[in-house]
C-alpha cells in the first residue's frame with residue numbers, strides 16, 4: 001500500500017494564524033511526503049514555518065487548508081479522541097526543551113506513554129529502550145540529576161517506547177553543547193538504521209541535518225529546496241543563502 | 245494515574261501543602277461547627293426547671309442552633325470557595341506539565357482523573373489532619389459561644405465517632421468539588437502548549453467563567469429586586485439573612501468575573517504607580533490576570549462577608565433605633581423591679597406606661613401535628629401605652645386590649661393573615677388559654693411584636709420599664725430627681741441609645757461567633773495564596789534581575805503587585821457587600837418608610853489595612869526568599 005511507503009503526507013497544506021491585517025501565513029501550500037524508514041531534516045530561517053509544519057504533520061495544529069495523512073488515515077478533521085489515540089500509538093515527540101516530568105525517574109518518564117495508553121509497561125521493554133539510548137545505569141535518576149544531553153536521550157527513549165510509526169523532533173539538539181548534540185544525533189541515526197524509524201526533525205544545526213537522509217529548506221512557509229544526504233558544509237551554505 | 249498523582253503530589257508539596265492546609269482547616273471548621281450544632285440541637289432541658297426557665301433554656305439552645313447552622317453554612321461555603329480557588333490556581337500554574345501529558349498520549353479523561361486523583365489524596369491528607377485539629381477548634385468555638393452568651397453556661401459539644409467518617413467524607417468531597425471546575429479547564433489544555441512558549445496564555449475569561457459569573461450576578465439581582473417584597477414587609481430575621489442570599493452568590497459571581505476587574509484596577513492604579521517598577525507591576529498584574537484574580541479571591545471573601553454581615557446587622561439596628569426614637573412619646577424612663585404605681589402621682593408626671601417583657605408560647609395545630617413557638621410580648625396598660633407611644637393600629641383598637649386579648653404586629657407570612665377577632669392559643673406560665681386579637685399593629689423593626697394586657701402577665705414578671713411623659717412645661721431635671729426614688733431614671737434618648745449600644749454589642753458578638761473562625765481561615769488562605777503564587781515565580785524574578793532590575797526593585801515590584809491585588813479583592817468584596825446592605829435597606833424601608841444605611845467604617849478600614857498589611861508582608865517575605873539565589877543559576881537551570 002502507498003501508506004507503508006509514506007507514513008506522513010501533506011497535500012496543499014496552508015496554515016494561517018490570526019485574521020485580517022494581522023494574518024500570518026505560516027505555511028503556504030506545502031506538498032510533501034515523508035518516506036518510511038527515512039530521516040528528514042527541515043531547515044530554514046527563524047519564523048519560516050518549521051515548527052508549524054511539524055505541528056500540522058503531527059496533528060497538534062489544525063490546518064487552514066489542505067489535508068494531512070498519518071499512517072494512511074486522514075487526520076485533517078480528526079477528533080480529540082482520535083488524535084489522542086494517534087499520539088499513543090503512532091507518534092513520538094522529542095523537543096528542544098526536554099519536557100520530562102520532573103517528579104518522575106527516567107524509567108517512569110519513559111514508561112509514561114505506555115501507562116497512559118492503558119498498557120502495563122513491560123520493565124524489560126523500558127530498560128531496553130533506555131539501554132538503546134545508553135542510559136541503562138541512570139534509570140532511577142530524576143531529570144534534575146541528569147545532564148541536558150542525558151535528559152534529551154531520556155525524552156527520545158520516551159518517544160520510542162511505543163514503537164511509533166513516526167518520530168517528530170523539533171530542534172532536539174538546540175539546547176545542547178556540541179558533544180551532547182553529537183551523541184543525540186548519532187542515537188537518532190542508529191534508530192533510523194536499526195529500527196527503520198521514520199523521523200522528521202526540525203533543526204538549526206547543519207551537523208545534525210547532515211546526519212539525516214535528506215534536508216528540506218523552508219522559507220516564508222514554502223519548501224524552497226531539498227538536498228539528499230548533503231554534507232555539513234553544503235547545508236550551512238544553503239542555509240546562509242536563505243537567511244540573507 | 246494514581247502513581248502519577250502521588251508523584252506530582254510529593255514533588256510539588258510546597259504548592260500542595262497550601263492546598264492541604266486549606267482542606268485541613270476547612271474540615272476542622274466544618275466538623276467543629278457540625279458537632280457544636282448537633283450538641284445544641286440535642287441538648288437536654290432538665291425536667292426540674294420551672295416552665296419559664298425551661299422555656300428560656302430551650303430558647304437559648306434554639307438560638308444557638310440557628311446561629312450554628314449559619315456558622316456551618318459559612319464555614320462550608322468558605323471552605324469550598326477557598327479550596328476551589330486554590331485548586332483552580334494550582335492547575336493554571338501547571339499548564340505546561342499537563343500539556344506535556346497530553347502530548348505523551350494522555351486523553352482528556354486522564355488529565356481529569358489525574359487532578360481528581362490528586363484532589364482525593366489532598367482531601368484525605370487534609371481532612372485526616374482536620375479531624376484532629378477539629379477538636380481544639382470545637383473547644384474554641386463552644387468557648388466563644390458561651391463567652392458571648394449565645395449558649396447557656398455549661399454548654400459543651402463532644403466529639404462523636406461518626407465525625408471521623410463525616411470529616412473524611414467532607415474533606416474529600418470539598419477537595420473534589422473544588423477541583424471539578426479546574427479539571428474541566430485542565431482537560432481543555434492543548435498538547436502543543438508544552439511546545440510553544442506563550443501558547444499557555446490561554447483565554448482567561450472562559451465560557452464557564454462567564455456563565456457562572458453572569459448566573460450568580462443575575463441570581464443576586466433577582467433576589468435584590470425581590471427584596472422590597474413587592475411592598476409587603478419581610479420579617480426582620482429574614483432581612484438579616486441578606487448577606488447569605490445576596491452576598492454569597494455575588495462572591496461566587498465576582499470571583500468568576502474577577503479577571504475582568506484586573507485591567508480596571510490596573511487602570512486605576514496607573515494613576516498612582518509611577519516609574520519603571522510601577523509600570524512593570526501593572527503589566528505583570530494584567531498579563532497574569534488569573535493569578536491576580538486567584539490571590540484576590542480570599543481577600544474578597546473575607547471583606548465581602550464581614551462587610552455584608554456587619555453592615556446588614558448594623559443597618560437593621562440603626563433602623564430599629566430610629567424607629568424607637570420616633571415611637572416613644574415621653575421624656576423619661578424609669579427602670580424598676582416591679583410596676584411602680586406611685587410614679588403616676590409624682591410631681592410633673594402627665595402619664596406613665598409601665599411595661600415588661602413576657603415570654604410566652606403560641607400553640608399551633610395543623611393537619612394532625614401540634615407545636616409551640618416561643619415569642620416575647622410586652623405587657624402594657626393599653627391606655628397608658630397609647631398615650632406614651634406613637635402607634636396607630638392598622639386594624640382594631642388598643643382600647644380593646646383587656647382581659648384575654650392581644651395586639652400583634654405581624655411579621656411572618658402566617659401572621660399576616662390574622663384578623664381582628666381571630667383567636668390564638670397561648671401557653672403562659674405553664675397554662676394554655678385562648679386569646680382574641682384585639683388590634684393589628686403596623687409592622688416594626690424594633691418590636692414589640694405582641695402587646696398583652698398587664699392582667700395576662702404571670703406572677704413575678706419583670707423588670708419593669710416606665711415610660712414617662714411630663715406635664716407641659718415641667719422641668720425634666722426636677723422630675724428626674726423626684727422619680728429617682730422609684731428606680732433608675734434615664735432620658736428616652738439615653739435609653740434608646742443604650743438599647744442601640746446593646747444592639748451593637750450583640751451585633752459585634754454575633755459577628756465574632758459567626759465569622760471569627762471563618763475569617764481566621766480566610767486570612768490563612770490569603771497568606772497561602774500569596775506563597776503559592778510566589779513559589780512559581782522564582783524564574784520570572786530571576787529573569788527580571790538578569791534584565792537589570794536590582795533585587796530591591798524585584799521585591800518592590802512584588803510588593804506593589806500584592807497591593808494592587810488586595811485592592812481588587814477589596815473592590816469586588818465591597819461590591820458584593822454593598823448589594824446586601826442596600827437590599828436590607830430597601831426591605832427595611834418597606835417597614836419603616838425611611839431609608840437607613842449603616843456602615844461600620846472603622847471595622848472596614850481596619851480590615852482593609854489588615855489585609856493589605858498581611859498580603860504585603862507575605863509578598864515581601866516570599867519575594868525576598870525567592871530572590872535569595874543568584875539569578876543566573878535559576879535562568880540557566882534546566883527543567
Ligand SMILES: Nc1ncnc2c1ncn2[C@@H]1O[C@H](COP(=O)(O)OP(=O)(O)O)[C@@H](O)[C@H]1O
Pocket residue numbers: 017018024025026044045046047048049050051052053
Ligand atoms: N500561535 C501563533 N499565533 C500567531 N502566529 C504564530 C503562532 N505560531 C506561530 N506563528 C507565526 O507563524 C510563523 C511561523 O512560525 P514557526 O512555525 O514557529 O517558525 P519556525 O519554527 O520556523 O521559527 C511565524 O511568523 C510566527 O510568528
Ligand SMILES: [Mg+2]
Pocket residue numbers: 050051052
Ligand atoms: Mg520553531
